[in-house]
Amino acid sequence: MQESKQLTPLMRQYNDIKSKNTDLIVFFRLGDFYEMFDSDAREASRILGIALTQRGGVPMCGVPYHAAANYISKIIKEGRKVGICEQVGTGEGKSKLFERKIVRVITPGTVIEDNMLQSNVSNYLVCVFTDKKGWGAAAIDVSTGEFWVTEQADDISLNGLSCMLAALNPAEILLDKITLDRVKSSMMIPGSVATTIVPREESSQIPSNWPSQSVWAGKKTALTCALTAIKYINVNEPGFKDLLIPFYKEISDYLALDENAVRTLELVSQNGARKGSLWHLLDFTVTPMGGRTLKNWILNPLLNLADIEKRQNCVSNFYDNPLAYEELKVILADISDIERIMSRVGTGNAGPRDLAGLARSLAVHGALKNWFDKYGAVVPYLKENILSKITVIEDLANLLNSAIEPNPPIKISDGGIIKQGFNAELDDLRNTKNNSSKTLAELCEREKAKTGISTLKVGFNSVFGYYIEVSKGQSGKVPFSYTRKQTLTNAERFITEELKEIEDKILHAEEKILRLETSLFDSVRKHLAEHIGVMRSFAKAIAELDVYSNLAHCAKVYKFTKPVIDESNILKAADLRHPVVEACLPLGSFVPNDIDLGGETQISVITGPNMGGKSVYLKQAAVLVILAQMGSFVPAASAHVGIVDKIMTRIGAQDAIAMGQSTFMVEMKETSHILASCTPKSLILLDEVGRGTSTFDGISIAWAITEFLYKPHGGGAKVLFATHYFELTDLENKYKGIKNFHAEVQEYKDADGQSKIAFLYKIKEGAGDKSYGIHVGELAGLPATVIVRAKKVIKDLEAKKGTSVSKKEDDIVGDLFSSPIVEEIKLVNTDAVTPMQALQMILEWKKRINS
Ligand SMILES: Nc1ncnc2c1ncn2[C@@H]1O[C@H](COP(=O)(O)OP(=O)(O)OP(=O)(O)O)[C@@H](O)[C@H]1O
Missing domain, CATH: 1.10.1420.10 (MutS, DNA mismatch repair protein; Chain A, domain 3)
Structure with a gap:
């Protein structure tokens, strides 16, 4: 910043405002432009891709006032907040300088403008506070009015919080310093999410329109979160007061998917994009509310059998009634984003096109009523729900139809909004x-x-x-x-x-x-605002209708079948497929596989070549559970799913350099989190755990982890463990519930007599013994000289050791384990020691004897 005495009065005014709003990118109004200065200008020019210029040595950039919304939207998508600084005075007086002040703060979690939001994605502002043993949270989507709170009083490791944040993917998080330090150390908040430090609002004054005192008994942290979030929202968008009413949500009613599971299973995004995700594949919804609800269901599968069956029955009914689906789709296609329009109606921000959209949406009331007369039995509980509101909807539809032009201009000031004959x-x-x-x-x-x-x-x-x-x-x-x-x-x-x-x-x-x-226009808007509760619940019911019919459609398109669901520990399916991988491959080329866990087999150790289909096999098991428990049909010839409480994955290499953690450290942290929090009802996917370190350490760790997870007589979590450590296949001989599988390949000679492999993608019983890593390297285009050299090196190594490299290591460990000379070793339970630990103990012992 420049010395203050060299500054123009305007820059002094800017600096004064900026110094009080350091966390905002200040859009400083100068004529027809919003200008940004200094560090704000540098950041904005990078985010917006606009030119950075200089004025009196100060970096600056600007955007036209009338096009500001698009630019602001880009900035808040980066997790930053924008302060709109307008001229508020007359520019009279000695300085002739307009008085300016921040008139609105736009933050990622409080926006309501359509062009700043993604239509099918909820936009959550989350407030979290930890306490001695657990945590509480409030989640609000101000754009739709969704507002719930939750509390876990006994979750010291914050596992539930991590799963909740993974499912919500918040746009903005409010927390205090203590909470931030705790969640930071467990890597729960991606760097791109806006976080704001706020003081706890610990008032005992509960707003009069909130649920009564009794609901909050024992939920002090949740209440604090709710009050803090509301206070924050009211500062930025005072219009929301009274429109946001919380309800209590028990997050332990939902299958827990942690951040790793959500990311590695590519449930809602693949490398940051929606395309390629399960959500993208399944989404044929026609309303924005339906799109958001579908995503929500994928990320929050249910645990309660009756609730799952209720959803499953609705999907099943639509499946059996294709006409009901076709006719409904035509009706729903006319429905706009009622939830978000109503939020703007409630805050006085709705424009003419919002009301025109609402008019079109509500005009479906007659068609909807006829549809329920015909197909009400398909969704019995929604029939009652929607028909009970249809009179109000009809009245509002008539009002809008008589008042609002069907294609009005964007702004009220352009006129021509109210229909002829209305007044x-x-x-x-x-x-x-x-x-x-x-x-x-x-x-x-x-x-x-x-x-x-x-x-x-x-x-x-x-x-x-x-x-x-x-x-x-x-x-x-x-x-x-x-x-x-x-x-x-x-x-x-x-x-x-x-x-x-x-x-x-x-x-x-x-x-x-x-x-x-x-x-x-205002009086129509106010009249609508009086019915915000009815309209929100109507929108919710429409969203459910959309998702049920959508899931039935998916079942038809992708040939899904209805799974058996119960409270058992079984996870069994015949000809199971991974729907997303299948959709990417030429028709008919995906190879289905069976799975059978939770009965005789608790842990499957899956070996086989690189590229053999092991990871896909693991992931399709998780997708099976998620689909089944969200109420959908599943991609298998038949399936039996005993309700799973958590899906935990350790898949793929990822490091967190920014947090000072290596790939292997991250891998070990994630694994220890799994071991600490899995239950007998969990499904665990381990893909090549232990490979980020030396072979000996890796095998030892993988071995010990498997033993840790093993609980005889089906009492432990269901585990699929894909590995290149052939040594782990010995576990099958030691433990009854551990079984070996392998991904099949076919070796053949090509026309030049070179040995080649074909991947068959069939997961078969028994152990596979080769990794074919060099073949895969060749397929990937490694230079021929490297391939030739690698083949020579492996031959030499194998000749030297007499067998495959890692197999030989395992023999050494095995020999030492059973060594008769190691008396001290007999004092410990060898089942509880990893081969690596045993080896180290023996070397220690030898050293002592020798000295
Ligand atoms: N069942 C299947 N049917 C057809 N193609 C498959 C099947 N499973 C996997 N594939 C194809 O093989 C590719 C590799 O599969 P996957 O990642 O599961 O291999 P992998 O055995 O885990 O390999 P690595 O050990 O190198 O991690 C997939 O991207 C997919 O194109």
């Missing part, structure tokens, strides 16, 4: 205005005849009002009674007394029309 006074004024236009046309003809100027015309502009225009060539014929107003290159403009009078009449009528239209 007699408005119709009168419009007549006056229209007749005046006729009068203007008559005046034009009269003046032409009087002056003999054939090119004479009457026009209007916002600076001079109405004028008579005469081309330069004929200006000599203009009578003295004309007063010159403007000279153009080819024409002259004049006014006359008569024209002035007509202008007065017209402008007067126009002003009155605009004022009246605005007030009529």
Whole structure:
């Protein structure tokens, strides 16, 4: 920043405002532009891709005022907040400087404008506070009015919080310093999410429209979160007061998916994009509410059997009634984003096009009623729910239909929003205005005849009002009674007394029309706001209808079947597929596989070549559970799913350099989290755990982890463990519930006699013994010299050791385990020690003997 004495008054004003709002990118209004300065300018020019210039040595950049919304939306998508600083004074006084102040703060979690939101994605502001043993949270989507709180009093490791944040993917998080330190250390909040440190609002004053005191008993942290979040929202968007009413949600009612599971299973995004995710594949919804609900269901599968069956039955009914689906789709296609429009209605921000959209949406009431008369049995509980509101919907539809033009302009100030016939006074004024236009046309003809100027015309502009225009060539014929107003290159403009009078009449009528239209629009908007509760619940029911019919459609398109669901520990499916991978491959080329866990087999150790299909096999098991528990059909010939409480995954390599953690450290942290929090009802996917370190350490860790997870007689979590450590296949001989599988390949010789492999993608019982890593390297295009050399090296190594490299290591460990000379080893339970630990103990022991 420049020395303050060198600064212009304007820059001093800017610095003063900026110093009080350091966390905001300040959009500083100068004429028709919002300007940004200094560090804000540098950041904004990077985010927005606009030129950075200099003024008096200060970096600056700017965006046109009328196009600001698009730029603001890009900035808040980066997790930053924007302060809109407007001119509020008159610019009078000694300095002649306009007074300016921040009139609105736009934050990622409090936006309501459509062009700043993704239509099918909820936009959550989450407030979280930890306490001694657990945590509480409030989640609010101000754009739809969704608001719930939850609390877990006994979750010291914050596992539940991590799952909740993964499912919500918040746009903005409010927390205090203590909470931030705790969640930061467990890597729960991605760096791109806006976080704001706020003090806890610990008032005992519960707003009168919130659930009563009794609901909050024992939920002190949740209440604090709710009050803090509301306070924050009210500062930024005061219009929301009274519109947000929380309900208590027990998050332990939902299957827990932690951040790793959500990311690695690519449930809602693949490398940050929706395309390629399960959500994208399943989404045929026709309403924005339906799209959001589908995503919500994927990320929050249910645990309660009755609730799952209720959803499953609705999907099943639609599946059996394709006509019900087809007819419903046509009706739903006319429905706009009722939830978000109603939020704007409630806060007074709805524009003409919002109400026109609402009018179209509510006009479906008749068709919807007929649909329920015909197909009500398909979704019995929604029939009652929707029909009980249909009279209110019909009334509001009639009001909107009679009041609002179907294709109004964007802004109220452009006029032409209220329909003819809705208000007699408005119709009168419009007549006056229209007749005046006729009068203007008559005046034009009269003046032409009087002056003999054939090119004479009457026009209007916002600076001079109405004028008579005469081309330069004929200006000599203009009578003295004309007063010159403007000279153009080819024409002259004049006014006359008569024209002035007509202008007065017209402008007067126009002003009155605009004022009246605005007030009529406001009264319609206010009337709608009185029914916000009914409309939100109507929108919710529409969203469910959309998702049920959508899931039935998916079942048809992707050939899903209805799974058996119960409280058992079984996870069994015949010809199971991964729907997303299948959709990417040529038709019919995906190879289905069976799975059978939770009965005789608790842990499957899956070996086989690179690229053999092991990871896909693991992931499809998780997708099976998620689909089944969200109420959908599943991609298998048949399936039996005992309700799973958590899906935990350790898949793929990822490091967190920013947090000072190596790939292997992250891998170990994630694994220890799994071991600490899995239950007998969990499903665990481990893909090559232990490979980020030396072979010995890796095998030892993988071995010990598997033993840790093993609980005889089906009492442990169901585990699928894909590995290249052939040594782990020995576990099958030691433990009854551990079984080996392998991904099958076929070796063959090509025309040149070179040995090649074909991947069959069939997961078969028994152990696979080769990794074919060099073949895969060849397929991936490693230089031929590298491949030839690698083949030579492996031959030499195998010749030296007599067998495969890691197999030999395992023999050494095995020999040492059973070594008769190691008396001390007998004192410990060898089942509880990893081979690596055993090896180290023996070396220690030897050292001691030798010394
Ligand atoms: N069942 C299947 N049917 C058809 N193609 C499959 C199947 N499973 C996997 N594939 C194809 O093989 C590719 C590799 O599969 P996957 O990632 O599961 O291999 P992997 O055995 O885990 O390999 P690595 O050990 O190298 O991680 C997939 O991207 C997919 O194109």
